[in-house]
Amino acid sequence: MQNACSENIGKIRVGGIKLSSELVQYNLYRNTPTNITLSSFLRCFAENRINLTFLSLKNSKTGSVSSFCVAVNDFTRVEGLVKSHISTEHRCKIITPVGTITVFPHHHSFILLGRVISILEKARIPIHALCTSLSSLAINTDYQLLEPAVEELLKVLDLPSNHAPFFSEPDLKMINQ
Amino acid sequence: MSDKKLILVVDDDPDLVESLAIKLESENFRVAKAYDGVEGMDEIKKERPALVILDVMMPRKDGYTLCNELKNSEEYKGIIIVLLTAVTDAINSTNYTHMGGKTTLADDFVPKPIDLDKLMEIVKDNLQ
Amino acid sequence: MLETAAVYWESKVRIYGFREKTGLSLFTLIFPIEHTEYWGTHIQAMAEENGSFDLVFSQEINENFLQFCVVFDEKSGSFHRQRIENAAKNDDRTILTLDFPVEMISFHGPHFQDRYGIASAAFDALEKAHFNVLASGCTGTSINIILPEKSARPAVEHLTETFIIPQADGL
Secondary structure, three states: OOOOOOOOOOOEEOOEEEEOOOEEEEEEEEOOOOOOOOHHHHHHHHHOOOOOOEEEEEEEOOEEEEEEEEEHHHHHHHHHHHHHHOOOOEEEEEEEEEEEEEEEOOOOEHHHHHHHHHHHHHOOOOOOEEEEOOOOEEEEEEHHHHHHHHHHHOOOEEOOOOOOOOEOEEEEEEOOO | OOOOOEEEEEOOOHHHHHHHHHHHHHOOOEEEEEOOHHHHHHHHHHHOOOEEEEEOOOOOOOHHHHHHHHHOOOOOOOOEEEEEEOHHHOOOOOOOEEOOOEEOOOOEEEEOOOOHHHHHHHHHHHHO | OEEEEEEOOOOOEEOOOEEEEEEEEEEEEEEEHHHHHHHHHHHHHHHHOOOEOOEEEEEEOOOOEEEEEEEEOHHHHHHHHHHHHHHHHOOOOOEEEEEEEEEEEEEEOOOOOOOOOHHHHHHHHHHHOOOOOOEEEEEOOEEEEEEEOOOHHHHHHHHOOOEEOOOOOOO
């Protein structure tokens, strides 16, 4: 195998990087043909007011793979809910603690995506899951590797000089509608 | 120098900043972006936008504080400010008192979320 | 530093609007984790050919393999198909599948990253109407759902029973 392109030395300018608090990632596998949309899981989490910070799903003719993240504080409750919902057709992998690195904006750029993936792989920082939003690239890795991962990313990404701290403590608002 | 008016979008939700930028650019505006009040102030000093779309709830410096700093400044008080308010922050006038006595001198406000076409109308009305 | 977060439930969830894209290609690559750097450089090479993506997500299939999914629009998809196919041929442990044409619905709303029940509301609405969800990626405040051809428009019609786009008038 030969790599496709040579090193490009210029850093990519981005608007920011954010790091999440501690999360638990669930990977659910089902190896039978299915159109499941995780609805029963998701309904159950909603009824229990559990937020998913990350969700990806891929269905195919041979099965499905889904990954989702919850706050580490919800782990005990989620554990019980998952156990009561999975059948023998499912396989479940739990990765804990993980954290999400959010890089924004991605501008739908393969250069940014490719460099981020390559630099993390080169540094042996695992990518447990990855997903793009309208503007951001979210990467899940081991929580204790978040800061080393940012150090690696800053070799290829350029941040504004007045950038906010990477971690933030949420100022939570409960709103009764 | 471009004739297109520059609009600064300041919000800590990068997805909203991006969707507003796409919409504004499609309406022939230039767009600058910032992700909190501190970055917003720096962009204002650097870029001198004609109008700022400014979120209220943001880390480091909130939208009320930034708005009042601008409106109390001889240099920046002419910049039009449209505040984006969250669900519970909906208000019915500008120059209002809110959030435990804080006041704002914003030119207009828009409750979040809003149809982006409607927001464009509000932006254009304020720039006329 | 404090970051604002809000937790609340709405019977009709307010959003900024729906985007529908049709004629998309969904490429799925399954490759050994140690081949990630190889695929990273091929992804960068796509940029040199002016490529851009509509959605990307990856998942661990097991301890050794990653599943990497990229959604392209029609133009980029046909442009990059040859490159991806050639790169996959050079890596005999990679499996490539292509779903074409597929459609994507995207929407986002305030504080979606902090609020429970958003994805559930979307998937419930689609399941009740028997839509076949091929893939989905939800992060930040964005929900992206990949559906088969000719599904996006009717799916949005169903989703508008759950999600609303407020207007400025009357607020």
